[in-house]
Amino acid sequence: MLMEKVAEILAEASAEVVVPRFRALTAGEVMEKAPGEVVTVADREAEVIIARRLRELLPVPVVGEEAVSADPALAHALESEPAVWLVDPVDGTSNFIAGRPDFAVMASLVRSGATVAAWIWQPMTATAYAAELGSGAWRNGERLTRTPASARPGDWRGSVKSRFVDPAERDRLRSNAAAFGEVTPGRHAAGVEYPQIADGEQEFIFYWRTLPWDHAPGSLLVTEAGGVSARLDGSTYRPDPPGGEDGLLVAADPATWERTREILLGVRA
Numbered sequence: 001m002l003m004e005k006v007a008e009i010l011a012e013a014s015a016e017v018v019v020p021r022f023r024a025l026t027a028g029e030v031m032e033k034a035p036g037e038v039v040t041v042a043d044r045e046a047e048v049i050i051a052r053r054l055r056e057l058l059p060v061p062v063v064g065e066e067a068v069s070a071d072p073a074l075a076h077a078l079e080s081e082p083a084v085w086l087v088d089p090v091d092g093t094s095n096f097i098a099g100r101p102d103f104a105v106m107a108s109l110v111r112s113g114a115t116v117a118a119w120i121w122q123p124m125t126a127t128a129y130a131a132e133l134g135s136g137a138w139r140n141g142e143r144l145t146r147t148p149a150s151a152r153p154g155d156w157r158g159s160v161k162s163r164f165v166d167p168a169e170r171d172r173l174r175s176n177a178a179a180f181g182e183v184t185p186g187r188h189a190a191g192v193e194y195p196q197i198a199d200g201e202q203e204f205i206f207y208w209r210t211l212p213w214d215h216a217p218g219s220l221l222v223t224e225a226g227g228v229s230a231r232l233d234g235s236t237y238r239p240d241p242p243g244g245e246d247g248l249l250v251a252a253d254p255a256t257w258e259r260t261r262e263i264l265l266g267v268r269a
Helices: 002-021 041-057 065-070 072-080 093-098 167-179 190-198 212-224 254-265
Strands: 030-034 037-040 062-064 083-091 104-111 114-122 127-132 136-139 157-160 182-184 204-207 228-230 248-251
Touching (some): 002 104, 002 127, 037 065, 041 104, 065 083, 083 093, 083 190, 104 190, 127 190, 157 167, 212 228, 248 254
Antiparallel strands (some): 114 127, 127 136
């Protein structure tokens, strides 16, 4: 019941305050919340609606992207509370503002520091992804099982998200990435990129900055579909407050994860 209810909450909040503003934002509805970071009234209003309704389902703290922007201390509930909701009301805000359809509404449930349930709603394609720890991953109710990638890196398609990486390391990553078949800068929305791994559209993604509301939902989706989402040292990804550990590699299967790390970082198991 919880899985269905949360999916309904995301879709309904999106229909109420997000989709009506797609390609209809006014100048006063887009604000800068930090240097280089923008927010819209749709982000803020959707988070309020989603947070209220999630607390009605399960009365635990809600760590929302916009609430944490206003009060960073809220994110420490991820470390101090036994259970926490994570909310990203509009993932891919820059796409949303630009009128590009690559954005999503996301939530996840974290217990004792581990993501146990996740939801991704892509409004413009009416596509719902969900995952539950130990139970599997689904797209619009259909079970997802990721087919292992080819053994040849030259066949692989992936993304290297290096915006926040040190410039020298960024150059090295880009140079090493030439070994792969196709490398893109990504879709600028984790709620679109992670499903591409689960759906078999690409083989890997390298991330550096890992804000918890961006990565908890997709990481669980990929791992429950049979893929891997792990820190660069191979340790299991766990959502932590902003400012924690950087670096995350997501891949179609364990062998692809190891080979991608070896190529990109020059690290052998």
